[in-house]
Amino acid sequence: MQTDALLDRFLTSLAPLAPVAVWAHGSLAGGDYQEGRSDLDLIAVLERPATLSTVRRVVILHRALRVEPLATKLHCSYAAADRLGDPGHKHLTWAHDHVLRRTVTPVTRRELHAFGRVLHGRPPAGLLPPVSDRELGDFVVRDQREFWRPAVDKARLWKQDIWVDLGLMTFARATVTLREGRLISKRESLDLLPGLGAPAEVVADIRRRRYADPHPSNAEWTARRGELTRSYLGPAIDALVTAYG
Known part of the structure; x- marks a missing residue:
C-alpha cells in the first residue's frame, strides 16, 4: 500500500530527531482508514522541546516527502515528552503543507490511550497523561x-x-x-x-x-x-x- 511506503519513509527520515515514540491516532489507528481519502494523523514524541533547528529539520523532512503520493495527507505534531502533561501546550506541527502550533486535544489523548497505534518506540501509557x-x-x-x-x-x-x-x-x-x-x-x-x-x-x-x-x-x-x-x-x-x- 502507498500508505505503508509513506510511513516507512517518514520513520526513516525521522531517525535524526531520535523520537522517543511515534503514534498514530484518528482513522489510521481506529480502523476506518480510507487510503487516498483519510488523513494520516501522527504524533512524534521528542526527548526535548523543539528548537529553531528542529523546525528547519521538520520542514526539510516533509518537503522531501512530497514525492510520495499521499504526503499532503500526513500531519504530525512534534511533542516534547516533558510537555505532554500540559493539555494547553501548543506543539510544533506539520499540517496542510506548512508549520503551525497545535495542542494534543482531549479527544486525541483519549484515542491514543484507547486504540493508538504505536509506529515506533514507547506506547502512550506512561508518557501521555490520561484524560478524565x-x-x-x-x-x-x-x-x-x-x-x-x-x-x-x-x-x-x-x-x-x-x-x-x-x-x-x-x-x-x-x-x-x-x-x-x-x-x-x-x-x-x-x-x-x-x-x-x-x-x-x-x-x-x-x-x-x-x-x-x-x-x-x-x-x-x-x-x-x-x-x-x-x-x-x-x-x-x-x-x-x-x-x-
Whole structure:
C-alpha cells in the first residue's frame, strides 16, 4: 500500500530527531482508514522541546516527502515528552503543507490511550497523561459551542465537502461521547446520524463519497446539501450544548 511506503519513509527520515515514540491516532489507528481519502494523523514524541533547528529539520523532512503520493495527507505534531502533561501546550506541527502550533486535544489523548497505534518506540501509557471523562466532555461541549455552532452561520463554508462531512460526523461523535463516554469512528457516526434526525440524503451523500464514488457533486446539490446541513446542525448543536453544557 502507498500508505505503508509513506510511513516507512517518514520513520526513516525521522531517525535524526531520535523520537522517543511515534503514534498514530484518528482513522489510521481506529480502523476506518480510507487510503487516498483519510488523513494520516501522527504524533512524534521528542526527548526535548523543539528548537529553531528542529523546525528547519521538520520542514526539510516533509518537503522531501512530497514525492510520495499521499504526503499532503500526513500531519504530525512534534511533542516534547516533558510537555505532554500540559493539555494547553501548543506543539510544533506539520499540517496542510506548512508549520503551525497545535495542542494534543482531549479527544486525541483519549484515542491514543484507547486504540493508538504505536509506529515506533514507547506506547502512550506512561508518557501521555490520561484524560478524565469530565475533561473529555467539557472539551467536546466547548468544541461544539465555540467552533462548530458559529461556523453553522457562515453559509459559504457549507458549500465545501469537508465542512458538511466533518460537521455532521463530529456532531454524531460528540453526542455519543457525551451520552455514553466513549469514542466512535466516522463510519459508526454515519450509521447513527439518521437516528439523530440528520437529513438522510446528506448522510447518503457523505457515505458515497467516503466509501464508494468520490466524484464531486454538482453545484445545485452542493448548495442544497449545505442548507440542509445548516438547518439541521444549528438547532441540534444548540440542544446538545443545552443538555450537557
